[in-house]
Amino acid sequence: MKNKILIIEDSSTVSRLQQTIAFQSGYEVDVAMSLREAASLVKNSPQPYFVAIADYVLPDAARGESIDFCIRENIPTIAMTGLLSNAIREHILEREVIDYIPKENIQAFDYLRKLLVQLQKNASxxxxxxxxxxxxxxxxxxxxxxxxxxxxxxxxxxxxxxxxxxxxxxxxxxxxxxxxxxxxxxxxxxxxxxxxxxxxxxxxxxxxxxxxxxxxxxxxxxxxxxxxxxxxxxxxxxxxxxxxxxxxxxxxxxQANTDYLTQLPNRRYFFHVCKNMINKRPSTERMFAIMDIDHFKSVNDRYGHDIGDIVLQHSATLLQRHFGEQCIARFGGEEFVVFFENTSRNEALRVLEGFRVDLQDTAVSVVQATVKVTVSIGFASSHNLGLNELIKIADQRLYTAKEIGRNQIVSSD
CATH class of the missing domain: 3.40.50.2300 (Response regulator)
Incomplete structure (x- = not known):
């Protein structure tokens, strides 16, 4: 459910601008042109208001009564006014408002936009x-x-x-x-x-x-x-x-650590995290898998790179579904990797097989065609080898998986 905002503003021009900002910031919006309308909206709203934007001067409330009303109703309130004087500023800030914004230029509304976005983040x-x-x-x-x-x-x-x-x-x-x-x-x-x-x-x-x-x-x-x-x-x-x-x-x-297309961690971040994991637990068994989408060049050549990108995104989604608790990354091109922690060799291979079957059985439907792909996987594990050595062994086993028919896991020489 979206947070709800109450805008109390008698200028239709300003009100429309505030509504646009509130909608773009993810709020459900109610608008009142007077204090009387605002009171009716508050009385009849089934959902409490997350915040109010209250004009200082209204036709039926000329000295900030709209602000007092919102505060009495326990609605956190942003006060806005076109009257620029120290007396009015002090009169507003004597109240428990979220903020006071003078409507003196367009920067005031940019500040309002930032404030409305930030308020929804602040609970976290x-x-x-x-x-x-x-x-x-x-x-x-x-x-x-x-x-x-x-x-x-x-x-x-x-x-x-x-x-x-x-x-x-x-x-x-x-x-x-x-x-x-x-x-x-x-x-x-x-x-x-x-x-x-x-x-x-x-x-x-x-x-x-x-x-x-x-x-x-x-x-x-x-x-x-x-x-x-x-x-x-x-x-x-x-x-x-x-x-x-x-x-x-x-x-x-x-952005520096994330692959733009798939939103998976990138190669740089993968090495950083995995090396830290190994340093923290130097004696535990470490397991690594590298996987490559089979015949991916043919997908790009036949359907175009846009469809190829969709296939990569689909593969990344399945990776997150199957390996969400492990360290995963897009290694480059159509290659993805997984570093396993807190699991057994048998369990790692079981999950890898589940991913392989899921990718094989799931089609990517686009306007032009339905595309199905498979994946070849090389797997390596050790108690004492470093990450680079594991990658080298797993990469050799990936090559073997490709050579002997693709769409399979090779976990031993």
Whole structure:
């Protein structure tokens, strides 16, 4: 079920733009041109609203009453207004809004788009807040939970390190400096021993008058710094900016490690992961299979490369279905590989045979034709050979499988 958004806006032009942004961001949309219409929609909606976009001035609500209404109804609210004054800004920010966006140019709507997309991601993003002041801890936690973040708390640096051990997927740490047992800069230094700034963002926070503290935080590995007291707008901008940068880095890494056509891990990532697996368990039996789609060149020559690509994607889907828990990759061209962990030789061969039969029996239907392919597989296992040696043996056995008729597994010489 899509998240539902309530747009309260009396300008049809602005409302249409907001609707387009909301639809493109994956929301189901309700629109009200007045506070009265909004109240009726909220009363009769069978599904609670995930978020509201409320205009400050409406025909029947000239001083932000629409914002107050949404907050009373427990609807997280983004306030937007075309009136640019400090008094109105302060009047809005006195309320518990998600954010305040002035409608002064097109960049405001680009920011709205980013915010609506991010809000739906935030429930899966873990943020750790570290502060020995209960009041500050609760305040920052409330701000983050208003944006749907999954928030964890720690009262000092030692507790924070324990929390990151329990939850190594924490994406952002917001830490005070002046704390007992371990201060914020020391915590940052310890965190950077285990988490790079590509995997975890750190924002230092302090009310200290020491102007060099921000530089100390950043030189010791923090991504950002906030001086207390801070305004909520700046807080949200910095949090969003740091999360966005982490996501962009993650996207770059994923693209670098993923085969574009099949969305399987690529050769580079396969070697990186498998070598780490071998280093962690040097005495366990390691098993490797290399497989090659039979007569694939003929598929491309007869049906065209577009159909060949569909066959590769189909094969990749079956690979994920059969070997989802193992390390798999597209090795290049029509070659795929599997590195087996936590399984027996017999079980590995059983699953490989299941994949071979499934591919053989499953047709790829396209407009021009129905295409069926088979696969030849070379398999090797050892307790002491390295990955490169295993690949060489399995590749020789793949060649043998091709030579003796294709569509089979060769697991011994």
């Amino acid at each position: 993003i873990k943020v750790l807040v570290v502060d020995d002041s209960i009041a500050t801890l609760n305040y920052i936690t409330t701000l983050l939970e208003r944006h749907y973040f999954n928030v964890f708390n720690a009262n000092n640096g030692v507790e924070a390190l324990e929390m990151t051990e329990q939850h190594p997927d924490i994406k952002l740490v917001i830490t005070d400096h002046e704390m007992p047992e371990m201060d914020g800069v020391s915590l940052t230094t310890h965190l950077r021993k285990n988490f790079s700034n590509e995997n975890m963002g750190i924002i230092g926070v302090s009310s200290s008058d020491n102007k060099a503290l921000s530089a100390r935080f950043i030189k010791n590995g923090a991504n950002d710094y906030l001086a207390k007291p801070f305004c909520t707008e700046e807080f949200y901008c910095r949090v969003l900016q740091n999360i966005t940068l982490l996501e962009q880095v993650e996207t770059i890494h994923r």
